[in-house]
Amino acid sequence: MKVMVLQDGHGADRLRIVERPIPTPRRQEILIRMKATALNYRDVEIANGTYHTAFDFPLVPLSDGVGEVVAIGEEVTRFRVGDRVCSTFWQRWIGGSFRMAEPAYQLGGPIGGLLAEYAVLDEQAAVLAPRNLTDVEAATLPCAAVTAWHALVTEGGIKAGETVLAQGTGGVSLFGLQFARASGARVIVTSSSDEKLERARELGAFAGINYRRNPQWSDAVLEITEGRGVDHVIEVGGPQSFAQSLKASSRRGQINVIGYLGGKEGAINPLEIFTRQVQVRGIPVGSRESFEAMNRAIEAQNLKPVIERTFSWLDAAKAFRFLEEGEHFGKLGLVHS
Structure with a gap:
């Protein structure tokens, strides 16, 4: 599968496409085929080396995305093959206060992110995407929303x-x-x-x-x-x-x-x-509990994220530069299909 990684260099010029095997989901994990991802300013800072925490490279960037479950590991109970799911930014903060979040488990740094054709997630670190949203709209939710x-x-x-x-x-x-x-x-x-x-x-x-x-x-x-x-x-x-x-x-x-x-x-x-x-x-983003409550409200109110522009995920470098210019209104999405 194709994967985009941040390697040596500076800014969006660090992005490189590499080939990796499609991962196999282990116990309580799900494999998703990425449909769309979205950028946050955090992603730009990580690429530029100005984020407050330094991560090891190469690193697969981006924490925000939506995909279709194509395989499940043993003992998965939350999802089925064919479900459309969003990632959670905090991979280990299900609910409660911020004391329950584990800092070492954040997508897109230090954990590898979603800028790829496929990704594996812990079933506890994903939520069903709102049914009223497109893939790109749903991809914008995990951090900003x-x-x-x-x-x-x-x-x-x-x-x-x-x-x-x-x-x-x-x-x-x-x-x-x-x-x-x-x-x-x-x-x-x-x-x-x-x-x-x-x-x-x-x-x-x-x-x-x-x-x-x-x-x-x-x-x-x-x-x-x-x-x-x-x-x-x-x-x-x-x-x-x-x-x-x-x-x-x-x-x-x-x-x-x-x-x-x-x-x-x-x-x-x-x-x-x-x-x-x-x-x-x-406000350190929020828990999965907050995410799920928000999704119920999005469906009930038929709320729609504001998308300034979409790019192909293979043109992610252009999206990084566009976001860094600061002229956008709302979110930038990347289409994977």
Whole structure:
């Protein structure tokens, strides 16, 4: 079978196609024929050598994908041949708190990922794909969608009538927009592009703020919310935007720290967290339990992921470069069939 691996070099130029035997599923494992995969910014950082954890190479990248079960090992009870399944990012976090997750079991690093014709998964590390989604749509769920769901629903307990601030228009933020709207909450979106803000409004955003024209965008958030602030923040900017997220939050608001697209350096004043009694939490994607709950909601609400563009999986290097440019709206998918 064809497999794409990261070898010596830098960035997308490290990707090479190699031939490997089709693996045989062992006890409680399933073999899937890959139908589609999807990119996350984590994948770009791993390829560029800038991710916070270094992995051994060669490495098969990508944690997010969907495939058809074509063979099962002994004692498999969760799936049958012919089932369409999504991978889970955490291979060993079925449910409960993050204490239950095992850091050494993450797809796409350190465990080999899904950028291949076939892949083997532990049956406990997969979920049935939502029936209302295409292969590419379902492939986008394991990291970005689960992260947004885990932040707002599993941990955040979002309620109708609350207000969410979603930073940017990448995968996590747009999934957050969709889940918040499905929960009856209002959403404010920030972006440097008026065109993207208009597209976010078409998805149901209540208001949009261009942060280039409004560098102190937290003031605009407070104006929109009549001084109250927002109940939930999807914080993907990192330390550079965190101070404004604090200012934009309501008392007892929740800030979900997810990314650091604005950089990793910066100062945070803990006194402001104390005085506003804001809850700050890191969101490390989410458990399989969160994934399965989210999939039920996706089917019930007929929610559809936002796909900016699709590529052939053999053109993965082009997709990596496109994502790194940062001009996308939503997710990038790779077609394997």
